[in-house]
Amino acid sequence: MSGRTFESGAQKRKKRIKKELREKEILKSTPKLTGFFKPAANAEDGPSTGGRSLSHTPEGAEAEEAAQVDVAGEEQGTACRNGGEDEGGAHEPQREDRAANQLGGDESDDAYNSDPGRWGNNIDTKVRAYWARMGPESCQNKDADVSASERRYKQQRRFFSKMLFKRKLSNGECVSREWLCYSPSAGSVFCFACKIFGENKEKSAFVSGGYFDWKHANDRIAEHESCDIHRKAMIAYINQAADSGTVDSELKKQFSEECEYWTQVLQRVVTVVKFLAERGLAFRGDSHRFGDTDNGNYLGCMELISQFDPFLKAHIEKYGNAGRGTPSYLSLNVCEEFIQLMGQKVLEEVISRVKLAKYFAISVDSTPDNTHVDQLTFILRYVSPEGCIEERFVKFLPIESHTGEALFNSVISVLEEMGIDINNCRGQCYDNANNMSGAYKGVQARIKQISSLAQWVPCAAHTLDLVGVNTVNCCEETEQFFSFVQALFNFSSKTTSRWQLIRAGLQPNDNKRIDTLKSLSDTRWSAHAVATKALCQNYAGIQQSLLNIADDEHQNLSTREEARALHKKMNKLEIALMCNMWNAILQRFQGVSTALQAVELDLCNAVDQLREYVAGLRDQFDSFETAARNMSPIVSHEYKADTQRKKKRKRHADESSEPECELSGRKRFCTSVYIYIIDRLVSELDRRYQSYKEVCENFEFLNGLHLISPQDLRSAALSLQRKYNSDLEEDFVEEVVQFREFVQGENVSSSSAVELLKFLRRRKLHTVFPNTDIALRLFMTMPVTNASGERSFSKLGLVKNRLRSSMQQDRVSHLTLMSIEHDILRDLDFKDIIRTFSSKKTRRKHF
Incomplete structure (x- = not known):
């Protein structure tokens, strides 16, 4: 016999019982067939089926089971208070939706969906943490379509009202129901807190299947939000939303406090860096420790602030001199990193403004610093959205070659680095050197x-200086006069005692200040104006001081002789007249030069500022002569030519015996010196300013719209449109004519192009007259001088002086940028800089 064994009867009975129990469990978890049929609208159609009308009536056990399911469904609806008290089948829609949700719940459950009808019952810790972070406002669906919430009550149709999102208190105030969420798929409302964070979820319709009894909605919603279960769920949500209910809440709280602590420290670092950089002050000292007197301005400012800031004082006492390995974030290395980050942010702001303006002009110039490195400065000119002209410093770039090709490559590389399109350049301004202005x-x-279309405009200030330089060297008398001015300064400033003796004879000006003698300069033409002004205003006093020195027996012989020689020259009428004349001319030159350095000066107004004045001086010789004789009581009233012995020339046999025409000293000086100087000035002005003629002819009509006739206006506008056809549309001609009529009707106080552009932007008319706005922006973008570049050199000398000569190039550019563009530095918010710094310095590794 084989070893085959058979189950006993008891084993077979146990196996059969287990099979039956397993089948019952499967049957319980399977949706009932009755759930697939829609209930009848009238409960009277099926008296034995609880109001349902079926195509086949169940028989036997199946009919009994279906009846039990219907009864259970009605009891569950009553327990959930979803219309159980309504008449005429108010609870039938509940059974319909409950059955549908029960059928499709396993396929459409999504606990992270914004529709609460799709959440299901699988609410775990991750889901609670997600919705605690998102909050109920992300799933309220206040703007959703409520058509799915339709319910019929006898002959009435009711929908969900969005007014239920608010609760009106007894005192008349309205409170938002943040916990109430509408489900567009189920057409019902849920309680956010009870669904996600509540307990006993099966007992409330606001959790299990959604509430939709709109006939009693106000009362049932009010009952729910006042029950203890709902309040406990809301407290649980609030606690978890505040991280006080999580396991790591204390760690998060500690982490937040640490972040806030170091953020406050870095905020003070940023403030000190901003203060020192704005003023171009030095940061570092010989010592890097708190408490030392030579620890530099950076640590010194920290110590000064700590005297009035208990937080910083406690931080310095704890971490200030802790040494390596203990971070304090007050070290000079941190300071250097913030200089780089803040300078880069200011540069990005300048670049963004240039890109916003679209049209720009460039201006570059170079100068050697104190380490004999040639620094090329970059200036960008553009029009702001408010219609104001702005010139911004960008950076310094060291250069090794001054050829046109090398400088051109430097300019292009900087523009490409900043992402600025060179095709939007409409102007360029340099000095008159051949490497810059070569054709x-x-x-x-x-x-x-x-x-x-990048129109080149020579620097008007440099051009004016060249006019003066070429005129000063035009004749011998002029050279002798300025040599005397320099010799007088050299004599006076050689010793302090002489300076005090000369200064004693000076008189205060209108501002009660004494204008002392000044030296001339080969590079700064304004020094001539200052020197002649000081001499002209104190001519008699200086003359008397020289005479006192010459007669002083306590002075050595060479000093007395030099003073007597200078005094003798000042007695000449020619010197006094030249002093008076050049003072008047140079003061006018100085005023025009100062006006040319203004950022908002347009090119057309800059050209005609000086020529008419200089030409008008041709007939004013008599007034200058009278003023010269009144400058001092001991000034001679005769010219040198009249007092000298006249030379007699031997006549030849073939010459006429008629006497030669001899000019008086006055006439000779007037024709050969005075008139010659004036004519030379006028001719130099005309020659030098010919380069501005093209630009002025293109844009000059924009400065006098009210003065030009409509015909001439159309002609000038058409010419400008043809030149800038890629920027101006063809209807620009008629648009500018209409703009002229509009401006006349508005009675604008000034018709200059600068004021018209501001008027357009202030009244937001640039969308109405877009081409006129573009034309004005093009005109205002044209540079007049590169004075901003000259000013950047002054700042460079302050930032990189002899005590800071080892500074790196990036640091030089960043500090100079923050010092020059201090208005942008003040307005910027550097909180993101602190976050960037923190992200770079974090040492925590994430796995």
Whole structure:
């Protein structure tokens, strides 16, 4: 016999019982067939089926089971208070939706969906943490379509009202029901807190299947939000939302406190860096420790602030001199990193403003610093959204070659680095050097090959200086006069005792200040104006002081002789007249030069500021002569030519015996010196300013719209449109004519192009007259001088002085940028800089 064994009867009975129990469990978890049929609208159609009308009536056990399911469904609806008290089948829609949700719940459950009808019952810790972070406002669906919430009550149709999202208190105030969420798929409302964070979820319709009895909605919702279960759920949500209910809440709280602590420390670091950089002050000292007197301005400012800031004082006492390995974030290394981050942010702000303006002009110039490195400065000119002209410093770039090609490559590389399109360049301004202004190989010519509309404008201030320099050297008398001015300063400033003796004879000016003698300068033409002004205002006093020194027996012989020689020159009428004349001319030059350095000066107004005045001086010789004789009582009233012995020339046999025409000293000085100087000035002005003629002819009509006739206006506008056809549309001609009529009707106080552009932007008319706005922006973008570049050199000398000569190039550019563009530095918010710094310095590794 084989080893085959058979189950006993008891084993077979146990196996059968287990099978039956397993089948019952499967049957319980399977949706009932009755759930697939829609209940009848009238409960009277099926008296034995609880109001349902079926195509086949169940028989036997199946009919009994279906009846039990219906009874259970009605009891569950009554327990959930979803219309159980309504008449005429108010609870039938509940059984319909409950059955549908029960059928499709396993397929459409999504606990992270914004529709609460799709959440299901699988609410775990991750889901609670997600919705605690998102909050109920992300799933309230206040703007959703409520058509799915339709319910019928006899002959009435009711929908969910969005007014239920608010609760009206007894005192008349309205409170938002943040916990109430509408489900567009189920057409019912849920309680956010009870669904996610509540307990005993099966007992409330606001949790299990959704509430939709709109006939009693106000009362049932009010009952729910006042029950203890709902309040406990809300407290649980609030606690978890505040992280006080999580396991790591204390760690998070500690982490938050640490972040806040170090953020406050870094905020003080940023403030000190901003203060020192704005003023161009030094940061570091010989010592790097708190408490030392030579620890530099950075640590010194920290110590000063700590005297009035208990937080910083406690921080310095704890971490200030802790040494390596203990971070204090007050070290000079941290300071250097913030200089770089803050300078980069200011540069990004400048670049964003240039890109917003679209049209820009460039101005570059170079100068050697105190380490004999040539620094090329970059200036960008553009029009702000408010219609104001702005010139911004960008950076310094060290250069090794001054050829036009090398400078051109430097300009292009900087623009490409900043992401600025050279095709939007409409102006370029440099000095008159050949490497910059050359018509073939200069920087301006090379840029025009790339951007043909980048109009080159010579620096008006440099041009004015060249006019003065060429005029000063035009005749011998002028050279002798300025040599005397320099010799007088050299004699007076050689010793302190002489300076005090000369200064004793000076008189205060209108501002009660004494204008002392000044030295001339080969590079700064304004020094001539200051020197002649000081001499002209104190001519008699200086003359008397020289005479006192010459007669002083306590002075050595060479000093007395030098003083007597200078005094003798000052007695001449020619010197007094030249002093008076050049003072008047140079003061006018100085005023025009100062006006030319203004950022908002347009080019057309800059050209005609001086010529008419200089030409008008031609007939004022008599007034200058009278003023010269009144400058001092001991000034001679005769010219040198009248007092000298006249030379007699031997006549030849073939010459006429008629006497030669001899001019008086006055006439000779007037014709050969005075008139010659004035004519030379006028001719130099005309020659030098010919380069501005093209620009003025294109844009000059924008400065006098009310003065030009409509016909001439159309002609000038058409010419400008043809030149800038890529910027101005064809209807610009008629648009500017209409703008002229509009301006006349508005009675604008000033018709200058600068004020018209501000008027357009202030009244938001640039969308009505877009081409006129573009034309004005193009005109205002044209640079007049590169004075901003000259000013950047002054700041460079302050930032990189002899005590800071080892400074790196990036640091030089950043500190100079923050010092020059201090208005942008003040307005910027550097909180993101602190976050960037923190992200770079974090040492925690994430796995």
